[in-house]
Amino acid sequence: MGEREYRLKVRVTDDKVLVSNDNGSKQAEGELGKSDATLRQVVDTLQRWLRKGDVFQSENEFEVFGHCLFEILFPTPTIRDILKSSFNQAENARQILRIELEFNENNELARLPWEYLWYPERQQFMCRDAKMALTRYVRIFEEHNPIAADSLRIAVFQALLEEDEAEPPVARIQAYVDALRKRLHDLDGSRVRLTLPLKSLTFGEFQEEIKNEQTGKPNVLHLVAAGRANGVEGEIAFLGSAQTPRIPNWINAAALGNACRLGEGDTPLKLIILQVADQPGESSFAARLDRFVKTLMGRTNIPAVITIQQPMHTEILSFFMDNFYRRLLEKATVGLALQLARDALAMKQYDLPVEQKNMYAFGAPVLYMRTDSGQILKVAEAPPNLETVSAEPTFRRAGGIYGSGTAASSGFSAPTGRGTGTFPAVNNLGDLFQTARTIVRKELGLDAQGQIDLVTKLRNWQKEIEAQPDSALRREHFNQIVLDLDEQLDIMPNLQRLVDYLNQCRDML
Numbered sequence: 001m002g003e004r005e006y007r008l009k010v011r012v013t014d015d016k017v018l019v020s021n022d023n024g025s026k027q028a029e030g031e032l033g034k035s036d037a038t039l040r041q042v043v044d045t046l047q048r049w050l051r052k053g054d055v056f057q058s059e060n061e062f063e064v065f066g067h068c069l070f071e072i073l074f075p076t077p078t079i080r081d082i083l084k085s086s087f088n089q090a091e092n093a094r095q096i097l098r099i100e101l102e103f104n105e106n107n108e109l110a111r112l113p114w115e116y117l118w119y120p121e122r123q124q125f126m127c128r129d130a131k132m133a134l135t136r137y138v139r140i141f142e143e144h145n146p147i148a149a150d151s152l153r154i155a156v157f158q159a160l161l162e163e164d165e166a167e168p169p170v171a172r173i174q175a176y177v178d179a180l181r182k183r184l185h186d187l188d189g190s191r192v193r194l195t196l197p198l199k200s201l202t203f204g205e206f207q208e209e210i211k212n213e214q215t216g217k218p219n220v221l222h223l224v225a226a227g228r229a230n231g232v233e234g235e236i237a238f239l240g241s242a243q244t245p246r247i248p249n250w251i252n253a254a255a256l257g258n259a260c261r262l263g264e265g266d267t268p269l270k271l272i273i274l275q276v277a278d279q280p281g282e283s284s285f286a287a288r289l290d291r292f293v294k295t296l297m298g299r300t301n302i303p304a305v306i307t308i309q310q311p312m313h314t315e316i317l318s319f320f321m322d323n324f325y326r327r328l329l330e331k332a333t334v335g336l337a338l339q340l341a342r343d344a345l346a347m348k349q350y351d352l353p354v355e356q357k358n359m360y361a362f363g364a365p366v367l368y369m370r371t372d373s374g375q376i377l378k379v380a381e382a383p384p385n386l387e388t389v390s391a392e393p394t395f396r397r398a399g400g401i402y403g404s405g406t407a408a409s410s411g412f413s414a415p416t417g418r419g420t421g422t423f424p425a426v427n428n429l430g431d432l433f434q435t436a437r438t439i440v441r442k443e444l445g446l447d448a449q450g451q452i453d454l455v456t457k458l459r460n461w462q463k464e465i466e467a468q469p470d471s472a473l474r475r476e477h478f479n480q481i482v483l484d485l486d487e488q489l490d491i492m493p494n495l496q497r498l499v500d501y502l503n504q505c506r507d508m509l
Contacts, residue, residue: 010073019082021082153220156176157206158201159237191329223236229282235251276289289307323345439498
């Protein structure tokens with residue numbers, strides 16, 4: 001990323017949408033495309049399916065859903081032209097385009113899952129496009145300072161009642177943290193410090209834990225709780241008193257925000273992750289989520305909140321959070337880290353057993369951000385202005401741009417020798433390409449965009465090979481891919497490690 005992001009502001013009122021580009025030179029207003037009864041029926045139906053947590057077997061249904069959302073939010077040719085020109089301007093400057101969705105007070109449209117917006121121009125979900133960052137905009141102008149450290153303190157608290165639960169909430173949260181710890185095993189332990197009280201908390205206990213000087217005030221707070229709508233406000237449930245633990249103590253956003261304000265002005269807490277499920281027998285928390293988050297952010301002065309309302313399997317959630325935290329530790333902004341984690345999660349579905357598949361999961365996390373960039377960890381040196389970087393050869397294949405991948409631009413040492421080195425043994429095609437993707441992410445020195453493009457290509461190549469009817473055709477297809485990559489080594493020598501690995505794997509096909 002360069003020094004800044006380009007922004008497209010999309011403000012939604014009850015029946016209109018106002019779109020303006022980065023500097024406000026282009027603006028357009030239109031009636032929301034929600035009058036078509038058939039279109040509205042499709043959106044409402046699919047939204048109900050998502051809330052029920054049904055398993056979707058393909059992304060085609062999401063593309064239809066996302067296209068309907070796109071028709072609602074970008075209803076006129078003029079509005080779509082502003083979107084297209086804003087994206088082109090950001091892409092030409094090698095920046096990402098942050099799309100900021102803002103809804104007026106108590107707007108029912110804020111409840112729609114806009115994270116499934118499908119952009120026909122790019123044939124991609126906006127929330128999975130690494131060249132975009134889709135956020136819910138919160139109008140707060142106070143600045144915050146990134147953390148001047150290379151580590152994150154993450155606190156995972158839960159405040160669920162155990163009454164009538166087949167699986168105790170403590171066990172669920174423990175399973176999530178255990179899975180997350182397992183996924184982060186190859187990181188230096190000092191870089192991620194987890195706090196986990198092994199019980200549900202009263203509100204008083206929560207306030208003590210979050211301000212505990214011994215464990216350290218958290219940079220990231222992940223709170224799992226039940227929620228409800230109470231009039232115009234949303235509330236989440238903490239345990240009641242020791243005498244009445246099963247009677248919930250309902251806490252509104254202002255009280256939670258006051259508890260999470262860890263000092264005056266800039267605070268160490270930079271991100272809250274709210275995983276809220278509706279309390280049985282109560283009005284849906286989703287109806288007041290937008291207002292709840294805005295109040296919470298106003299009280300805490302934090303740059304970002306991520307909400308997760310749709311149910312996610314423990315393995316899916318831990319995989320998503322693993323990818324998200326890794327990107328944050330690479331000094332990515334919250335927006336970019338979330339986009340890349342979404343895409344990794346969507347691709348992960350192909351490797352999961354049926355009982356774990358949540359095809360909607362990539363859109364379950366919703367990001368709320370304020371006016372600044374969402375940089376959590378401080379970057380030691382300002383990144384280069386990509387508009388002024390000298391032109392270098394780029395490797396393009398089937399429309400993908402892998403970037404220059406030079407050591408100077410990425411901060412990694414790019415291998416240039418042609419020795420084969422050593423590689424882990426693989427037993428099947430899935431393992432082969434999983435190792436190849438790991439090499440791309442960790443060893444080639446590509447920038448973030450280069451990594452995501454090449455990883456996507458590897459996934460597509462794997463599907464193409466698996467679709468071949470016999471082993472001879474699979475070998476032929478695989479060999480052609482390796483030859484195409486080999487031809488690029490003169491201009492991109494840092495691909496050598498990947499080519500060496502793929503050459504070594506030819507015999508197994």
